[in-house]
Amino acid sequence: MTRDEILARVFAELESVAPGCAPENADPDAALLDELDIDSMDFLNFIIALHKSLNIDIPESDYPELATLNGAVVYLLQKANG
Amino acid sequence: MYEFRMPSLGADMESGTLVEWLKKPGDAISRGDIVAVVETEKGAVEIEIFMSGTLDQWLVQEGQTVPVGMPLALIATEKEEKAPSISAPAPRPASEKAEAPPPVPAAVQAQPLPVTQAPPPVALAAEARIKASPAARAYAREHGIDLAAITPGTPGGAILRADAERGAALQTQAPATPTPASARRSKHGFDFDKMRHAIAAAMARSKREIPHYYLSTQINLRHATAWLTETNANRQPERRLLMNVLLLKAVAQAVKAYPRFNGFYLNDAFTQAQGIHLGPAISIRGGGLVAPAMHDCDQKSLDEIMTSLRDLVARVRAGSIRSSEMSDPTITVTALGERGVDAVFGVIYPPQVAIVGFGAPHLAPVAHADGGLAVEPVILASLAADHRVTDGHLGARFLSQIAALLQEPEKL
Numbered sequence: 407m408t409r410d411e412i413l414a415r416v417f418a419e420l421e422s423v424a425p426g427c428a429p430e431n432a433d434p435d436a437a438l439l440d441e442l443d444i445d446s447m448d449f450l451n452f453i454i455a456l457h458k459s460l461n462i463d464i465p466e467s468d469y470p471e472l473a474t475l476n477g478a479v480v481y482l483l484q485k486a487n488g
Numbered sequence: 489m490y491e492f493r494m495p496s497l498g499a500d501m502e503s504g505t506l507v508e509w510l511k512k513p514g515d516a517i518s519r520g521d522i523v524a525v526v527e528t529e530k531g532a533v534e535i536e537i538f539m540s541g542t543l544d545q546w547l548v549q550e551g552q553t554v555p556v557g558m559p560l561a562l563i564a565t566e567k568e569e570k571a572p573s574i575s576a577p578a579p580r581p582a583s584e585k586a587e588a589p590p591p592v593p594a595a596v597q598a599q600p601l602p603v604t605q606a607p608p609p610v611a612l613a614a615e616a617r618i619k620a621s622p623a624a625r626a627y628a629r630e631h632g633i634d635l636a637a638i639t640p641g642t643p644g645g646a647i648l649r650a651d652a653e654r655g656a657a658l659q660t661q662a663p664a665t666p667t668p669a670s671a672r673r674s675k676h677g678f679d680f681d682k683m684r685h686a687i688a689a690a691m692a693r694s695k696r697e698i699p700h701y702y703l704s705t706q707i708n709l710r711h712a713t714a715w716l717t718e719t720n721a722n723r724q725p726e727r728r729l730l731m732n733v734l735l736l737k738a739v740a741q742a743v744k745a746y747p748r749f750n751g752f753y754l755n756d757a758f759t760q761a762q763g764i765h766l767g768p769a770i771s772i773r774g775g776g777l778v779a780p781a782m783h784d785c786d787q788k789s790l791d792e793i794m795t796s797l798r799d800l801v802a803r804v805r806a807g808s809i810r811s812s813e814m815s816d817p818t819i820t821v822t823a824l825g826e827r828g829v830d831a832v833f834g835v836i837y838p839p840q841v842a843i844v845g846f847g848a849p850h851l852a853p854v855a856h857a858d859g860g861l862a863v864e865p866v867i868l869a870s871l872a873a874d875h876r877v878t879d880g881h882l883g884a885r886f887l888s889q890i891a892a893l894l895q896e897p898e899k900l
Contacts, residue, residue, distance in 0.1 A: 425805075426773055443773070445826045446730050447801050454725040466720045466728065 407460075407486045412479050419455040424448045434475040441475075460486050490539055491559035494548075497528055497814035500690040504528050505553040506560060515543045517563060522810065524560065529679075529686030530778055535811045541565040683776035694838050698753075699875040702833050703883050707891040709849055709865040715897040731849055732768070732823050733794045735867075737900045739821050739844050740764050740785035742889040748878050749842040749871075749886055750818045758841065758877045767817025767837070768797060769824075770804045778804045779837060781816035790900060825849065831868040841874035844890070 420429040420442065427442040439449060453464050453472070462485040464472070472478040494504050508525040511517060522534040523543070544562040548554055694700075712734050720728040743750045743764050751761040764786040767779035780803075782788075782796050803809055819840055824832040825848030834843035847868040854864045871887050893900065 424773065440828070445771075446732065447798065450725065450728060450730060451798075457725045464725060466717065 407483070409479060409483055412482050412486065415456075415459060416475065416478055416482065419452055419459065420444075423451040423455060429475065432475060434479075436474060438472070438474055438478070456482065462486055489544065490541065490563040490565055492523065492537060492561045492563050494526070494554050494556050494558050494560055495535060495811050495815065496556045497526075497533055497811055498530070498686075498690065500686055500693065501528055501556055503553055503555045504533075506548050506550055507532060508550060509546060510534075511543045513543050513545050517541055517543055526811075527679075528814075529682040530776075530814070531679075531683065531772075531809070532807045533809050533811050533814055537563070539563065539565065680775045683772075687776065690837060691835050694836050698836050698838060698841075700836060700872050701875050701880050701883065702870065702872050703880060703887055704831060704833070704868055704870040705887050705891060706852070706866050707869050707894055708854060709867050709894065712894050712897045713849070713865045727791075729790055729794050730797070732826075732846075733790050733797060734894065734897055734900055735823060735846055736766055736768060736782070736785060736793055736797070736821060737788075737790055738890050738893040739819070740766055740788075741893050741900070742886055743819060744786050745889055746882065746886040748882060749873060751841060751877075752818070752839040753841050753874055753876060754839045761818035763816075763818065765816045765818045767820040767840075768800065769820060769822040770801050772805060778809060778814075779817055779820045779822075780804060780809050780813035781818075783812075783816065819843065822846070825867065831870055833870050834872045836872055836874060841877045843872050844887075845870040845872070 417429045420427055424442060424444045427444060429442060432438075432441045439445070444452075449469075453469070456462070457464055460482060462482070464485075468481065471481040494506075497504070504526040505528075506524055507527045509523075510525065511521065511523045517523065517537055518540045519538055521537055523537045524535045526533050526535050541563045544564045546561050548558070548560045554560070709731070712731065716729060716731060716734065743766075747760050748758070750764055751759050753759075763784050765781040765783050766785040767781055769777050769779040771777045780800055782793065782800060785793065788796065800809075800813070817837075817840065820834065820837050820843040822832055822834050822843060823846040825846050828848050830850075831847040832845035834845045836843050847870075849865055849867045851863050852866045854862050854866065856862065869887060869890060871883050873883050873886075
């Protein structure tokens with residue numbers, strides 16, 4: 407998968423777990439939860455959605471790597487193509 | 489015949505707008521069914537019914553705003569159904585029979601009603617029930633007339649069929665103005681101004697009437713965090729638990745030991761609630777919050793609480809909360825720490841008598857009894873409680889019990 411495909415998927419899943427959170431307008435290096443005003447339930451639902459749609463394993467211990475949009479894209483790119 | 493009434497979905501609710509009927513006349517109804525959707529200041533609520541039978545007739549049409557306690561529909565109970573005359577429309581005097589229209593088939597009544605009728609005048613909201621003859625009701629139903637907008641021929645008397653006919657003539661003369669947006673809202677829409685108004689009313693009443701006292705304590709989450717990490721490590725994402733689930737269960741178990749924090753203060757007296765129905769405060773994107781009941785929390789496993797929390801969060805944000813969830817919470821739990829603050833001191837939601845608050849779990853230096861110092865995960869828990877029911881002494885023991893329960897997460 408390309409970086410753009412991953413990014414599009416991340417945006418789509420975020421928009422689906424927190425409608426109206428507008429991830430495309432967010433600072434990609436800011437803390438995701440604060441930047442999008444989502445809570446731990448939203449974040450877990452985001453992880454569940456990624457796990458299902460990309461079919462990759464995201465252990466809880468890796469959550470810090472998904473703390474920002476850019477971090478999440480780098481992590482998922484590596485996992486999806488690794 | 490049972491009158492299905494506009495329920496009170498909170499101390500601050502005075503009226504509600506019936507936005508959608510989910511059952512139509514002739515439909516069988518079972519206890520627990522969702523019969524209608526009502527728009528309140530706190531959003532749309534699915535109204536459940538607590539008896540079984542058959543929906544006989546609607547007394548209120550979609551789009552109407554009516555006060556709490558007003559009958560919305562008539563339900564024929566199971567016993568009545570067996571009597572031969574009940575499934576027929578309400579009986580009419582023999583003299584009227586000739587002009588009586590044939591019964592409207594249920595399928596026709598199920599059609600969405602024309603939205604041309606004006607909202608009922610505000611003055612009528614004070615009248616808890618509209619008195620009308622069965623013939624007048626049938627006529628109004630058939631012609632899509634709002635009985636609330638009709639004046640009876642005799643002042644203070646019931647609306648008769650003649651009055652309904654006269655009213656129909658008047659109502660059709662009026663230009664068909666589009667219904668204001670506030671009168672008919674989408675099932676999933678929130679009116680943030682209305683919600684703010686409802687929160688303001690409830691919180692002002694709370695601060696005016698409830699003598700709050702506040703306590704806080706730092707709870708060590710070392711064991712809880714380790715247990716959660718270990719548990720989640722072996723689970724797929726959809727089966728993972730959140731720390732909030734442990735907090736909720738600990739509160740539920742502590743409430744069991746300290747039931748004076750679980751119930752309602754009404755009419756100068758405290759009534760202890762039978763069940764432990766925690767109300768987790770759930771924020772709504774764009775503003776506002778709802779704390780719906782998570783029923784019998786003390787009897788739920790951690791997995792069940794997680795499932796229930798996920799379901800409640802999703803439904804609060806989609807605007808499909810049920811009536812029993814709005815009216816049943818016996819104590820509120822707010823975990824505002826989600827948003828990064830150290831601590832939250834809640835305002836009690838009347839007529840409840842306590843609210844437990846959790847700040848953000850964070851790392852902090854912790855001094856141990858042996859003089860050692862360690863950096864460990866902690867959380868600040870707070871209690872705001874009603875001095876008319878308890879004192880700080882009992883509050884302190886309640887809060888300490890929550891802390892103690894969180895030291896043995898495997899037993900929760």
